[in-house]
Amino acid sequence: MNSLKTELKYLFGSMKFEEKNAGEIHIEAGEDDFLRIIPALAEKKCILIDLFAVENFDSTKNIFLLYVFEKRGCSEVLILQRKVSMKTSSIATTFPSACWYEREITDGFGIEFTGAFDTRRLFLHEIYPQDFHPLRKSLVNKPMKMQESIPQTEEYKFKEMRGEGVYQIPVGPVHAGIIEPGHFRFSVIGETIFNLEVRMFWKHRGIEKLAENKKPQEVIALAEAISGDETIANSLAYCVAVEKICSVKIPPRALYLRTLFAEMERIYALLGDLAGMIIDVAYPAGASPLFILREEMLRWNERVSGSRFFKNALQIGGVKADVGNETLEELIQYLRAFSIRLKQAADQAVRFTSVFDRLEMAGVVKKELVDSLNLSGPLARASGAAADVRIDHPYGLYFKIAPHNFVLEQGDVLARFRVKVATIINSINIIQKIIREMPQGEITAAYTLKNGLALSLVESARGQNVHFVYIQKGAISRYKVRTASFCNWQAIEHAVLGNIIPDFPLINKSMNLSYAGTDM
Amino acid sequence: MASAIGNVWKSTVTEEFKFRDEEFEQLGIKLKRDIDSIFGRSLAIREVDTGSDNSPEIELVNLTTPYYDVERFGITFVASPRHADVLIVTGPVTWNMATALRKTYDATPSQKLVIALGDDACDGGLFKGSYAVLGGVDKAIPVDVKIPGNPPAPKEILKGLLALMKKIRERDS
Numbered sequence: 242m243n244s245l246k247t248e249l250k251y252l253f254g255s256m257k258f259e260e261k262n263a264g265e266i267h268i269e270a271g272e273d274d275f276l277r278i279i280p281a282l283a284e285k286k287c288i289l290i291d292l293f294a295v296e297n298f299d300s301t302k303n304i305f306l307l308y309v310f311e312k313r314g315c316s317e318v319l320i321l322q323r324k325v326s327m328k329t330s331s332i333a334t335t336f337p338s339a340c341w342y343e344r345e346i347t348d349g350f351g352i353e354f355t356g357a358f359d360t361r362r363l364f365l366h367e368i369y370p371q372d373f374h375p376l377r378k379s380l381v382n383k384p385m386k387m388q389e390s391i392p393q394t395e396e397y398k399f400k401e402m403r404g405e406g407v408y409q410i411p412v413g414p415v416h417a418g419i420i421e422p423g424h425f426r427f428s429v430i431g432e433t434i435f436n437l438e439v440r441m442f443w444k445h446r447g448i449e450k451l452a453e454n455k456k457p458q459e460v461i462a463l464a465e466a467i468s469g470d471e472t473i474a475n476s477l478a479y480c481v482a483v484e485k486i487c488s489v490k491i492p493p494r495a496l497y498l499r500t501l502f503a504e505m506e507r508i509y510a511l512l513g514d515l516a517g518m519i520i521d522v523a524y525p526a527g528a529s530p531l532f533i534l535r536e537e538m539l540r541w542n543e544r545v546s547g548s549r550f551f552k553n554a555l556q557i558g559g560v561k562a563d564v565g566n567e568t569l570e571e572l573i574q575y576l577r578a579f580s581i582r583l584k585q586a587a588d589q590a591v592r593f594t595s596v597f598d599r600l601e602m603a604g605v606v607k608k609e610l611v612d613s614l615n616l617s618g619p620l621a622r623a624s625g626a627a628a629d630v631r632i633d634h635p636y637g638l639y640f641k642i643a644p645h646n647f648v649l650e651q652g653d654v655l656a657r658f659r660v661k662v663a664t665i666i667n668s669i670n671i672i673q674k675i676i677r678e679m680p681q682g683e684i685t686a687a688y689t690l691k692n693g694l695a696l697s698l699v700e701s702a703r704g705q706n707v708h709f710v711y712i713q714k715g716a717i718s719r720y721k722v723r724t725a726s727f728c729n730w731q732a733i734e735h736a737v738l739g740n741i742i743p744d745f746p747l748i749n750k751s752m753n754l755s756y757a758g759t760d761m
Numbered sequence: 762m763a764s765a766i767g768n769v770w771k772s773t774v775t776e777e778f779k780f781r782d783e784e785f786e787q788l789g790i791k792l793k794r795d796i797d798s799i800f801g802r803s804l805a806i807r808e809v810d811t812g813s814d815n816s817p818e819i820e821l822v823n824l825t826t827p828y829y830d831v832e833r834f835g836i837t838f839v840a841s842p843r844h845a846d847v848l849i850v851t852g853p854v855t856w857n858m859a860t861a862l863r864k865t866y867d868a869t870p871s872q873k874l875v876i877a878l879g880d881d882a883c884d885g886g887l888f889k890g891s892y893a894v895l896g897g898v899d900k901a902i903p904v905d906v907k908i909p910g911n912p913p914a915p916k917e918i919l920k921g922l923l924a925l926m927k928k929i930r931e932r933d934s
Contacts, residue, residue: 366857375892385892387856414861417840419808419821422858443857444812447893466887469816469912513819516826532826539823550816552911757815760857
């Protein structure tokens, strides 16, 4: 692994920089330095992985924007701190993935970005009043009354596509299946998709604001609720961030159990994706064996943690309850046949040309998009990028037990199907190793709460989740979460182009992004 | 052709799984009896998510997979509220989804039965007091039965449906 510090040192000159929490390089950049560094970072192929605002960041009441970058091959992350007034310049033309973040900051804090190519509202839909900015400290969180009728001028403007034979298909937010709400606006010529615009945030529940002023221990339940099938990924990321701030070293057995839970979650979540893809090409008989495997995993989840979705399994400093060694032994016995059953089920499912034909060449995500939109997880690995937080920014046990990177180049639905199968099989191998090496001993460590901030990155089933925790006076002052889905959603707008409308559900399922995890 | 005939005599190639959960089966049979007599053999459910964490959706989909397969008991999930006997709503009602939920409710034929599924849907749960939600489902539309849980397991969902049947019987008698 290269060092980000040495790679970029020439850029920083005399600027003050500080290394925190092993692997976070914090730099306070003045406006001139900032404007100079941004194009240089783009040139160096750094990837913008998060961007958010924090109020009361220093001893004054200033608002800072934090720009988080990574570079492939470097395990550290770079955090640029930029002090801003209520109006500042956009970086979306240099880093296209900044677009959603900047719109999010405008909604949350009221900061205006000059030079941005899209300034529409993001998570606050028309029903919210115009001058409402919930993440400002001055706003007290309480139930609100919203405007009864929405003036036409405030209605959301979708991109308009014109031309002979072009028509629009609006879909959602309430869909036909048992699925979360989102709106898809297709512009279509005949059956071919000419443009797609996704509109999300229907499920915006105000998680970040709810976390404010809470005791760190109380926020775990909120982290779990970010996305039900990423319960462990998010509660783990949150706990790790708090543990970094408080310098807690968790006991070895707790570390092993946490990793076990995380890998079990990955398995059941990805099995759902595989089965869903096969269902969406109308082959339920092929999907059934995959659904059976998933249900069996959900039952194992319950046996080891007391919850089918690992709710309430973690706590700061360790895990809530120990798992008996006999249970672990039984699990390893059960998993012995799992890989073979999975391979058989997956091979059977795509064996027929009528299935294969639907999956191959559908919804291609080009490799060029991976870095510019910060795509991650199986989606990125199916498009030729070896992206996996467990390898790129190892945490917990992954320093010792690293997963195997399985990368395909094609970027189509079939590649995503295969990468997901390989990811599950890899997780099974990791679990077998974990259980064999599982140490005895304590499952929690005591800790004293400290003030400070930390960033934590984890690999969820969908990819890279980034959690930022800022504790002041023993309570959460800012909690910012960016799940993999937030970035990966933007890939679907590109992936469907030139495909036909009936392939959209399949392409969507092959990515299986979380709406809740995006909307927060 | 020869292989097709051969298949008839060949022993089965599929594995056998031990699926049967007696308690679930009993709940299902009871529910089927109720559905037969009250709804004329089929109960059509439309699901609406107004802000859940997506685990209730996973459990609802699970009801249609091989382990549970509730279509045996006359339960179907339909694609439109216009075809639905029952709406199952998950999640606290967010302001962004409030209008969509009301429109879905309006599109449902009477008697517009509504089930709130999950702790958040029952009373707002974790999200009580947030600027972004109205609270439980009953803050937006009338609710007949609440199924608590984070999320409720398939068995609990079946018990909730039984409670709905009981409520309809009591109301109609």
